[in-house]
Amino acid sequence: MESSRAVEEVDASPFLSVDTAAPAPSLTDTASFRQILQDDQAPTYRLYSALFAVKNRGGAEAVEAIVVALGCESAxxxxxxxxxxxQLQEICTIDALIQSLENGLEHPKVRHEAAEALGSIAKPF
Incomplete structure (x- = not known):
């Protein structure tokens, strides 16, 4: 039986993780996802959905959009x-991750995850 609703296509995830939200439809451009990630008033699910869509897309523009989200209020x-x-293991994120790690005002769970991310990059810095 065919549904009357159109199925939205999402980018296939190259990662083996189970994300906490389904990635947003792949039809949205990275700049729009970046705007969502900067919106501290956006619902959590919408933020996560944008984050995972951008992660799955990859590339320099996607990484930049994700790094911008480190400036949001939500720990x-x-x-x-x-x-x-x-997960992305991009060398260009090292400075942003170190900044999060060294920020004594940052939530401990964020700092912990920043340290884990730096460890996963496994490149000299």
Missing amino acids: LLKHEVTYVLG
Whole structure:
């Protein structure tokens, strides 16, 4: 039996993790996802959905959009952002991760995940 609703396509995840939200539809451009990730008033599910869609997309623009989210107010989102940066293992994120790790005002779970992400990059810095 066919559904009357159209199925939205999402990017296939190259990661073996189980994300806490389904990635947003792949039709959205990275710049729009970046705007969502900067919106401290956006619902958590929408933030996570944008984060995972951008993560799955990859590339320099996606990494930049994710790093921008480290400036949000939500420690919960920043924790997930640092986890995602660890999955991506991009050298260009090292400075942002070190900044999160060294920030004594940052939530301990965010700092912990930043340290884990740095360890997963496994490159000299």
